[in-house]
Amino acid sequence: MTVKEKIILALDVSDAGYALELVDRFSESIAIFKVGLELFTTAGPSIVTDIQDRGHKVFLDLKFHDIPNTVTRAALAATRLGVHMFNVHTSGGYEAMKRCHDQVMELCLKENLQRPRMLGVTVLTSLAPETLKKEFGIQHTLRTHVKRLSVMAQEAGLDGVIASGHEVSMIRNRCRAGFLIITPGIRPSWYPPDDQQRTMTPRQAVREGADYLVVGRSILDQPDPLKALDLITVEILTAK
Numbered sequence: 001m002t003v004k005e006k007i008i009l010a011l012d013v014s015d016a017g018y019a020l021e022l023v024d025r026f027s028e029s030i031a032i033f034k035v036g037l038e039l040f041t042t043a044g045p046s047i048v049t050d051i052q053d054r055g056h057k058v059f060l061d062l063k064f065h066d067i068p069n070t071v072t073r074a075a076l077a078a079t080r081l082g083v084h085m086f087n088v089h090t091s092g093g094y095e096a097m098k099r100c101h102d103q104v105m106e107l108c109l110k111e112n113l114q115r116p117r118m119l120g121v122t123v124l125t126s127l128a129p130e131t132l133k134k135e136f137g138i139q140h141t142l143r144t145h146v147k148r149l150s151v152m153a154q155e156a157g158l159d160g161v162i163a164s165g166h167e168v169s170m171i172r173n174r175c176r177a178g179f180l181i182i183t184p185g186i187r188p189s190w191y192p193p194d195d196q197q198r199t200m201t202p203r204q205a206v207r208e209g210a211d212y213l214v215v216g217r218s219i220l221d222q223p224d225p226l227k228a229l230d231l232i233t234v235e236i237l238t239a240k
């Protein structure tokens with residue numbers, strides 16, 4: 001996989017025009033753009049088709065978390081939009097993931113649609129290990145929790161999970177070959193963590209074996225975002 005395919009740029013902006021300007025600016029160096037809650041809520045589904053019409057892939061990062069029927073219907077809508085990837089929260093449970101997987105497969109066969117990659121969000125990279133215990137009363141470790149959720153996502157038929165770089169090798173050991181691992185919380189040494197807790201540099205994350213790196217602020221908040229991407233690209237290319 002080339003670096004162009006490996007880095008997913010998070011379009012965490014609220015203006016559709018600016019988002020498309022960014023897509024055009026990065027069109028030579030990024031293949032997958034992430035549309036998340038902020039952009040989708042302000043710009044609506046047309047932002048997805050606008051990006052796709054420019055020849056790029058979209059990761060629709062809306063982290064569906066609801067009862068199985070609602071999650072599945074949202075997943076079918078995402079599939080009809082033609083997104084390359086979308087995600088659901090694994091903590092919504094096995095039934096939501098399984099139904100979502102089965103019905104998306106059925107729809108794609110019936111209507112001859114491109115099958116999106118279905119991913120499960122494990123534990124948000126903004127949560128620290130001690131938070132699980134302190135806030136949610138979960139007694140086992142964060143790593144054990146991510147492992148359980150990843151195995152459950154695999155059993156439900158999902159294509160992969162979203163997890164921090166710190167859990168990548170553990171997931172690799174427990175899940176089938178080809179199970180995708182998408183890693184946010186990416187922080188080059190020159191960018192502060194902000195709200196992210198389980199961070200990793202691009203070089204470390206690639207060494208750990210992440211398939212895709214999701215990068216947002218450390219590129220977009222820079223005075224020269226293309227230069228920031230170049231620096232990250234060099235880190236990745238020299239990671240092995």
Ligand code: C5P
Pocket residue numbers: 010012036061121122123124125126162163184185186196214215216217218
């Ligand atoms: O700006 P930063 O690089 O921290 O952005 C990370 C992106 O990845 C954000 O768009 C965030 O919503 C998303 N994300 C995350 N942690 C997850 C799943 C998605 O940070 N577990």
